[in-house]
Amino acid sequence: MAATTTPCCAPIAREPLSETDAADLAVMLKAVADPVRLRLLSMIGSHAGGEACVCDLTDAFDLTAPTISHHLKVLRTAGLIDGERRGTWVYYRIIPEAVNKLGALFAPLTESSPGRPGDLELLPV
Amino acid sequence: MAATTTPCCAPIAREPLSETDAADLAVMLKAVADPVRLRLLSMIGSHAGGEACVCDLTDAFDLTAPTISHHLKVLRTAGLIDGERRGTWVYYRIIPEAVNKLGALFAPLTESSPGRPGDLELLPV
DNA sequence: CTACTACTTCGACAAGCATCTAAACAGGAG
DNA sequence: CTCCTGTTTAGATGCTTGTCGAAGTAGTAG
Numbered sequence: 001m002a003a004t005t006t007p008c009c010a011p012i013a014r015e016p017l018s019e020t021d022a023a024d025l026a027v028m029l030k031a032v033a034d035p036v037r038l039r040l041l042s043m044i045g046s047h048a049g050g051e052a053c054v055c056d057l058t059d060a061f062d063l064t065a066p067t068i069s070h071h072l073k074v075l076r077t078a079g080l081i082d083g084e085r086r087g088t089w090v091y092y093r094i095i096p097e098a099v100n101k102l103g104a105l106f107a108p109l110t111e112s113s114p115g116r117p118g119d120l121e122l123l124p125v
Numbered sequence: 126m127a128a129t130t131t132p133c134c135a136p137i138a139r140e141p142l143s144e145t146d147a148a149d150l151a152v153m154l155k156a157v158a159d160p161v162r163l164r165l166l167s168m169i170g171s172h173a174g175g176e177a178c179v180c181d182l183t184d185a186f187d188l189t190a191p192t193i194s195h196h197l198k199v200l201r202t203a204g205l206i207d208g209e210r211r212g213t214w215v216y217y218r219i220i221p222e223a224v225n226k227l228g229a230l231f232a233p234l235t236e237s238s239p240g241r242p243g244d245l246e247l248l249p250v
Numbered sequence: 251c252t253a254c255t256a257c258t259t260c261g262a263c264a265a266g267c268a269t270c271t272a273a274a275c276a277g278g279a280g
Numbered sequence: 281c282t283c284c285t286g287t288t289t290a291g292a293t294g295c296t297t298g299t300c301g302a303a304g305t306a307g308t309a310g
Binding site: 178 | 285286287288289290
């Protein structure tokens with residue numbers, strides 16, 4: 001749907017984001033800026049085999065199945081996860097590129113530059 | 126207000142987030158999940174000297190001053206920036222710890238683990 | 251075929267949020 | 281002191297979104 005494989009954007013404190021990039025990233029961040037979706041993403045990512053069945057996810061919350069399905073759709077639309085039906089169950093998997101993109105945005109800044117932040121050090125990923 | 130200096134949370138795909146940690150992180154992510162605030166943060170962080178005056182920020186948008194002030198307050202409440210009045214103008218500065226916390230959450234995953242994600246490699250920061 | 255389970259879509263409602271205008275507050279200049 | 285500029289607060293409004301119940305779709309089992 002959206003272009004999920006854009007290289008995009010330097011670290012947030014490196015150079016000002018363009019209006020377009022900011023809007024693009026905000027979509028992805030909005031998807032993650034929810035406790036339930038954050039936990040869903042974490043559960044899927046840390047699940048054995050790298051993928052989790054919806055049934056497992058639903059049981060972990062005090063929410064109805066439609067609500068979980070809605071949150072999964074938001075994550076999927078944002079390009080953060082991908083779902084696949086295998087027989088009876090639907091399995092979701094994290095899209096690592098998308099997560100890495102967010103990680104790169106909040107780049108490793110040098111924490112200890114007490115007043116002279118002119119020379120940042122970027123860790124080459 | 127909130128505890129901003131918590132070490133908190135392994136990478137999102139490392140282990141499932143606790144309900145508490147997820148809620149805590151969601152607050153910070155909600156603050157960033159907006160195009161305007163994303164650009165504000167980026168402008169502040171990449172500004173010469175590491176800090177930016179509100180007047181500079183206001184001019185860069187088609188929004189009224191109160192709206193910008195509101196967004197800055199959201200970022201400040203989330204512990205992402207800090208503001209200080211010096212004479213006539215107010216200067217804002219990024220809090221690197223907070224940004225790094227987000228960066229650590231979306232940790233560098235090994236992209237190419239095709240089915241055996243048991244041993245992830247963490248880059249020691 | 252019917253019955254059952256797993257998941258998604260639909261429609262609705264309450265809460266939250268981005269934005270505005272108007273007004274208040276802080277500091278510098280005349 | 282008064283006036284002006286920069287910034288924040290207060291209140292109001294319209295859009296977005298998290299949640300639910302009910303209904304729809306997909307696949308398995310008998």
